[in-house]
Amino acid sequence: MENTLLYVFIVVVVACLVVIWRMRVSLIRQQKLTTSYQLKQNEKRFESLVENGADSVIIISPEAKTIYASSSIKNILGYTPEEVLNLDIWSLVHPDDQARAGKAITDCMLNPGIPIQGHISRIRHKDGSWRWIEPVITNLIHDPAINGIVDNIRDITDRVKAEEELKITNDRFLLAARGSKLGIWDRDLINNTLIWDDTMYKVYGVSNLTFEVSHESWISLVHPEDHQMIVNNIENIKPTVNEVDMEYRIIHPDSTVRYIRSLSLVQRDETGKAIRLVGTNLDITNNREYQLTLEQILFDISHIIRKPVTNIMGLSNLIDMENMDEATLKQLAVHMKSSVKELNDFTIQLTHTYISKKVSFEQVSKKGK
Numbered sequence: 001m002e003n004t005l006l007y008v009f010i011v012v013v014v015a016c017l018v019v020i021w022r023m024r025v026s027l028i029r030q031q032k033l034t035t036s037y038q039l040k041q042n043e044k045r046f047e048s049l050v051e052n053g054a055d056s057v058i059i060i061s062p063e064a065k066t067i068y069a070s071s072s073i074k075n076i077l078g079y080t081p082e083e084v085l086n087l088d089i090w091s092l093v094h095p096d097d098q099a100r101a102g103k104a105i106t107d108c109m110l111n112p113g114i115p116i117q118g119h120i121s122r123i124r125h126k127d128g129s130w131r132w133i134e135p136v137i138t139n140l141i142h143d144p145a146i147n148g149i150v151d152n153i154r155d156i157t158d159r160v161k162a163e164e165e166l167k168i169t170n171d172r173f174l175l176a177a178r179g180s181k182l183g184i185w186d187r188d189l190i191n192n193t194l195i196w197d198d199t200m201y202k203v204y205g206v207s208n209l210t211f212e213v214s215h216e217s218w219i220s221l222v223h224p225e226d227h228q229m230i231v232n233n234i235e236n237i238k239p240t241v242n243e244v245d246m247e248y249r250i251i252h253p254d255s256t257v258r259y260i261r262s263l264s265l266v267q268r269d270e271t272g273k274a275i276r277l278v279g280t281n282l283d284i285t286n287n288r289e290y291q292l293t294l295e296q297i298l299f300d301i302s303h304i305i306r307k308p309v310t311n312i313m314g315l316s317n318l319i320d321m322e323n324m325d326e327a328t329l330k331q332l333a334v335h336m337k338s339s340v341k342e343l344n345d346f347t348i349q350l351t352h353t354y355i356s357k358k359v360s361f362e363q364v365s366k367k368g369k
Contacts (some may be wrong), residue, residue: 206221265277265279
């Protein structure tokens with residue numbers, strides 16, 4: 001009886017172990033299936049990113065043979081992946097860029113597993129044009145799954161052309177600015193920094209070797225009576241203002257006063273806060289003094305000359321009167337002569353004033369050249 005019970009117990013235990021084992025095997029299979037599915041999904045996502053992304057991937061073997069090219073290579077160079085596998089990629093690199101591109105590859109070989117920023121180079125497109133390529137290369141020769149150099153390339157032709165056009169425009173502007181003696185400045189309102197070009201130092205009569213540019217040092221050169229105007233126009237920029245146009249006076253180290261025309265553009269962040277000012281300064285002293293001289297001449301003509309002219313006209317009218325005795329005529333002649341002399345003296349004074357101002361303008365102009 002005892003033997004029978006022991007046998008039954010053993011059978012039950014074995015049966016339970018078999019069931020547990022089968023459940024475990026089933027669970028492991030299910031986990032493997034799930035893991036395999038996830039791996040396939042991840043592989044599909046990766047392939048989709050590589051094949052359809054803006055970048056392209058090329059793998060080059062240790063023997064310098066192309067062993068892989070993503071399909072997006074056609075969008076960059078015009079060749080299909082199959083065509084690329086049969087091409088000597090190095091022969092497509094512009095001759096002027098091969099030396100520096102070769103140095104980047106050497107750096108890559110010396111640093112396995114570390115992405116290296118390659119040299120931006122020109123590569124010939126299938127249609128014969130040159131495309132600017134920005135590469136990132138990684139030496140994965142040590143990885144059995146790759147066994148090559150991975151080259152991630154991006155077409156930046158449009159960016160390079162835009163930068164070249166911007167440089168040409170900037171060069172033209174700087175040339176025009178130098179020709180017009182226009183100083184250019186750039187102020188960061190957030191970090192309170194100020195940058196001057198070479199012309200600005202000449203405008204303010206200071207040396208770029210000894211004068212340390214800052215907002216505070218610039219203000220120190222502004223005429224004290226114009227400080228408040230600077231504060232109102234620059235320090236307290238209203239939200240609706242995008243351009244600041246003003247005139248103010250500066251004092252050169254030799255104590256001469258110069259008139260400045262300042263024009264600047266306001267740059268704002270996404271909240272509308274002013275963060276930067278980029279502007280120009282032009283010395284308009286000659287124009288300003290010339291304008292003031294003309295205004296003074298017009299004032300003198302309209303006021304000072306009026307008296308002798310009025311007297312002459314009045315005396316002329318008296319001469320036309322009848323029954324005027326000789327004594328009265330002589331008296332009128334004396335007054336007439338006095339008025340004419342007054343008019344002549346004013347004309348001489350006006351001429352001298354004009355000539356002196358003209359000479360002054362010419363001397364200042366020659367000094368500024």
